[in-house]
Amino acid sequence: xxxxxxxxxxxxxxxxxxxxxxxxxxxxxxxxxxxxxxxxxxxxxxxxxxxxxxxxxxxxxxxxxxxxxxxxxxxxxxxxxxxxxxxxxxxxxxxxxxxxxxxxxxxxxxxxxxxxxxxxxxxxxxxxxxxxxxxxxxxxxxxxxxxxxxxxxxxxxxxxxxxxxxxxxxxxxxxxxxxxxxxxxxxxxxxxxxxxxxxxxxxxxxxxxxxxxxxxxxxxxxxxxxxxxxxxxxxxxxxxxxxxxxxxxxxxxxxxxxxxxxxxxxxxxxxxxxxxxxxxxxxxxxxxxxxxxxxxxxxxxxxxxxxxxxxxxxxxxxxxxxxxxxxxxxxxxxxxxxxxxxxxxxxxxxxxxxxxxxxxxxxxxxxxxxxxxxxxxxxxxxxxxxxxxxxxxxxxxxxxxxxxxxxxxxxxxxxxxxxxxxxxxxxxxxxxxxxxxxxxxxxxxxxxxxxxxxxxxxxxxxxxxxxxxxxxxxxxxxxxxxxxxxx
Amino acid sequence: xxxxxxxxxxxxxxxxxxxxxxxxxxxxxxxxxxxxxxxxxxxxxxxxxxxxxxxxxxxxxxxxxxxxxxxxxxxxxxxxxxxxxxxxxxxxxxxxxxxxxxxxxxxxxxxxx
Numbered sequence: 171x172x173x174x175x176x177x178x179x180x181x182x183x184x185x186x187x188x189x190x191x192x193x194x195x196x197x198x199x200x201x202x203x204x205x206x207x208x209x210x211x212x213x214x215x216x217x218x219x220x221x222x223x224x225x226x227x228x229x230x231x232x233x234x235x236x237x238x239x240x241x242x243x244x245x246x247x248x249x250x251x252x253x254x255x256x257x258x259x260x261x262x263x264x265x266x267x268x269x270x271x272x273x274x275x276x277x278x279x280x281x282x283x284x285x286x287x288x289x290x291x292x293x294x295x296x297x298x299x300x301x302x303x304x305x306x307x308x309x310x311x312x313x314x315x316x317x318x319x320x321x322x323x324x325x326x327x328x329x330x331x332x333x334x335x336x337x338x339x340x341x342x343x344x345x346x347x348x349x350x351x352x353x354x355x356x357x358x359x360x361x362x363x364x365x366x367x368x369x370x371x372x373x374x375x376x377x378x379x380x381x382x383x384x385x386x387x388x389x390x391x392x393x394x395x396x397x398x399x400x401x402x403x404x405x406x407x408x409x410x411x412x413x414x415x416x417x418x419x420x421x422x423x424x425x426x427x428x429x430x431x432x433x434x435x436x437x438x439x440x441x442x443x444x445x446x447x448x449x450x451x452x453x454x455x456x457x458x459x460x461x462x463x464x465x466x467x468x469x470x471x472x473x474x475x476x477x478x479x480x481x482x483x484x485x486x487x488x489x490x491x492x493x494x495x496x497x498x499x500x501x502x503x504x505x506x507x508x509x510x511x512x513x514x515x516x517x518x519x520x521x522x523x524x525x526x527x528x529x530x531x532x533x534x535x536x537x538x539x540x541x542x543x544x545x546x547x548x549x550x551x552x553x554x555x556x557x558x559x560x561x562x563x564x565x566x567x568x569x570x571x572x573x574x575x576x577x578x579x580x581x582x583x584x585x586x587x588x589x590x591x592x593x594x595x596x597x598x599x600x601x602x603x604x605x606x607x608x609x610x611x612x613x614x615x616x617x618x619x620x621x622x623x624x625x626x627x628x629x630x631x632x633x634x635x636x637x638x639x640x641x642x643x644x645x646x647x648x649x650x651x652x653x654x655x656x657x
Numbered sequence: 658x659x660x661x662x663x664x665x666x667x668x669x670x671x672x673x674x675x676x677x678x679x680x681x682x683x684x685x686x687x688x689x690x691x692x693x694x695x696x697x698x699x700x701x702x703x704x705x706x707x708x709x710x711x712x713x714x715x716x717x718x719x720x721x722x723x724x725x726x727x728x729x730x731x732x733x734x735x736x737x738x739x740x741x742x743x744x745x746x747x748x749x750x751x752x753x754x755x756x757x758x759x760x761x762x763x764x765x766x767x768x769x770x
Binding site for chain 2: 265266267269362363376377402405406408409468470471473474475477478485489492493494495496497499503504505506507508509510511512514515516518520523524526527528529530531532534540541543544545546547548549550551553584585586589599600601602603626
């Protein structure tokens with residue numbers, strides 16, 4: 171299965187050379203093994219998956235079905251799935267079975283995909299290493315002693331290890347792109363509003379966006395086409411028309427103007443990562459692109475702006491977990507405040523509590539103007555800088571993460587060091603722009619990611635550039651030892 | 658007022674003290690957020706929050722008087738729809754997830770004397 175792209179798998183399914191039931195069965199077996207070694211799933215659902223696969227086979231036998239019919243997929247455990255537990259990586263929701271389906275999941279199901287399980291993640295998507303999960307840390311298939319990145323670490327890990335050909339993920343400050351980079355896969359964060367947030371458990375509502383993780387840009391394009399579109403259930407979803415993102419993949423990139431922000435190449439950037447991105451840029455130049463230096467002078471403020479705004483929105487969003495209507499409730503509460511405080515104290519992990527408290531602090535009387543409003547003003551400055559840059563160039567290219575995958579536990583004692591993992595990704599969320607991370611090399615056997623940022627709703631352009639790069643490189647076809655075909 | 662109620666009166670630090678949170682302020686924020694945290698964890702949270710707020714203090718270095726706050730990246734217009742009932746009553750479905758219900762109500766400990 172590993173050697174096939176989504177398009178090829180769909181073709182094999184349509185010509186009946188492979189049945190969806192066989193394909194799903196092999197994914198389920200691999201998922202059990204992957205889960206034991208890498209802890210990348212929270213739930214695996216063989217009964218439901220095989221029933222869906224058999225239904226897909228019936229459709230395919232009747233000559234019906236689309237390009238994704240019968241294709242296995244894993245969903246990040248942040249997306250509500252009716253009948254299957256949605257925990258969001260938290261003890262708070264360890265007993266929660268959503269009474270409805272997230273729109274992104276429903277759209278992918280309607281397109282014929284078969285869900286084999288729900289992937290592990292940082293608790294409530296708060297983390298950059300997938301270590302804050304109530305269900306234990308996810309491991310990186312390239313080196314199990316290292317993190318896969320986060321918060322969508324389970325999805326990136328499962329695709330990287332060839333357990334599933336594709337997965338859904340979400341990105342609030344880099345949570346699709348950074349794990350994609352650290353696991354050597356392709357991850358796209360769409361424009362804010364492109365994919366419905368309905369049924370996607372909220373962390374920071376003005377930043378959260380769902381998107382695909384797959385092995386190539388071409389596969390991600392297929393998924394994005396199926397996931398996207400206006401949803402009346404999400405007031406922030408956009409009516410901008412959905413394109414067929416596969417259609418423009420093969421366009422040439424001659425004349426493409428690439429901006430390189432000089433502020434992103436700081437001493438914190440590991441030298442092999444910088445070298446890999448430079449080499450990738452040369453490849454794009456050889457294909458006819460030109461590279462110009464651009465300025466994003468306030469980049470250094472993006473992390474503090476992000477953590478003030480994201481924490482404020484998180485403290486508000488997570489107030490719904492009160493132990494009353496669903497989720498964890500403490501034993502024997504003596505009064506209503508005891509019920510609230512202990513249910514939340516027991517249900518949330520340390521990082522979630524830290525962010526709720528920071529958010530509560532920056533929103534409290536006397537601090538609101540100095541922290542929250544100040545951060546919102548600077549959010550405008552950062553967005554305007556990116557907008558201005560994208561008037562001069564077609565896309566901006568940067569490293570996705572300043573380092574390759576770091577050892578498990580290396581940053582858990584130092585929240586700020588962990589936050590700095592997102593230095594190259596958070597501005598994109600603050601501005602609401604789309605960006606994709608593609609594999610661009612290795613350092614000491616660990617994958618390196620290159621980020622391509624585009625203008626609003628230019629996912630087709632991003633995927634085109636990423637695909638053209640993947641036609642000229644083979645980093646995205648590499649598979650970790652122990653997870654290769656036949657292994 | 659329950660056992661957490663007694664900390665609501667404690668003050669936030671003033672401007673000059675802002676950079677270093679004490680356990681008293683952590684207790685107050687935890688109360689505002691309705692989070693029970695154990696006494697032996699308070700010092701750790703105080704230290705972490707002090708570090709994070711020091712990071713956030715970098716924002717003060719920039720003059721933002723001419724910038725309007727931006728709450729949302731796309732500055733969307735909220736779509737409107739007709740005021741019609743679209744969904745069926747699913748109270749029983751939703752209450753299945755509740756820790757405690759009775760006669761269609763959610764049960765919580767008594768809080769009005």
